[in-house]
Amino acid sequence: MxxxxxxxxxxxxxxxxxxxxxxxxxxxxxxxxxxxxxxxxxxxxxxxxxxxxxxxxxxxxxTDPAPSPLAPPPPGPTAPSYPYDGKYPPQPPSGDHDPLDTGPRAPVENTRYRYDLSAVCDLRYAVFGGRLWERADGGSSVAVRWAGDRLRGYMSWTDGRSSRSEPDTAVFETDPPAALPALRFRPLAGPAPECLGQEPARRHGDAPAGTLGPERPEPGVRYPYDMTKECEMRYAVFAGRLWRAESDGSPQTIIDWVNDLPLPAFMTLTSERTAVLEWPAGVFETPRTSTYRPVETRGDDCA
Structure with missing residues (x-):
């Protein structure tokens, strides 16, 4: 009821x-x-x-619940945590849909800049420093497969007046270096090729690449490395660690002090506790090397 x-x-x-x-x-x-x-x-x-x-x-x-508009975004991939506090931090590479990295319109000699070599001309030509360049070997000696519309790396140049024997030279180094050997370019002698008109848009930037190599380098691999001139090159950041030059008589005795831009060099991990820096000395001298050992902090010798 x-x-x-x-x-x-x-x-x-x-x-x-x-x-x-x-x-x-x-x-x-x-x-x-x-x-x-x-x-x-x-x-x-x-x-x-x-x-x-x-x-x-x-x-x-x-199903996953819809995220609240006030909730923080999910964590993404973290960037390498280099203990770096230099003046010129490493520059990240371009993304897949970004304009091509081109470096500055007026680059400084012997300074690495982030550079994307376009794939539309089969890696034969480059646009760098407000000039057109062509492969010094004609572009026939390298066959490489790549994904996307660019080959990421670094570009630097040497003024022919400095060497007194070689013409102006631009050098492209890949990132990572195992992709293919360094490519040398010379100023383009003829007219601009039509394929350059099909390149994606390019962007310019004055910041040096400041590359420090990977956080987990493979032993024995020679990586492009931009050595800071701070602390007279006594300290280096490599493989996510801080290193100190083994000898105090070291690299600081012969350095290009014309500017404070990082020095283009190469770093190789030869053992767990040994890294070797290969850096250019004078114009007519062979590259020199300096051995570095890992340390926890910078000492009093780095003001």
């Missing part, structure tokens, strides 16, 4: 006893209606809770 009907009957019994008139009858009926409404509301609420609970369970099992 419905609870509301029982309430009505109780009210009628009260009328039969003479304790209430017509007004109490209306109150009793209204009370019954209110109770019936509450019961229906509770039943509907219970059904809603069941459906909601089911939705929550299904969401956990089969």
């Amino acid at each position: 419905d609870f509301s009907e029982e309430s009505v009957r109780r009210g009628l019994r009260d009328l039969a006893d003479g304790d209430a008139g017509p007004a109490p009858v209306g109150k009793v009926v209204a009370r019954g209606r209110r109770i019936r409404h509450v019961r229906r509301s509770l039943a509907a609420g219970a059904a809603t809770l069941v459906v909601t609970a089911g939705a929550v369970v299904l969401g956990v099992r089969w």
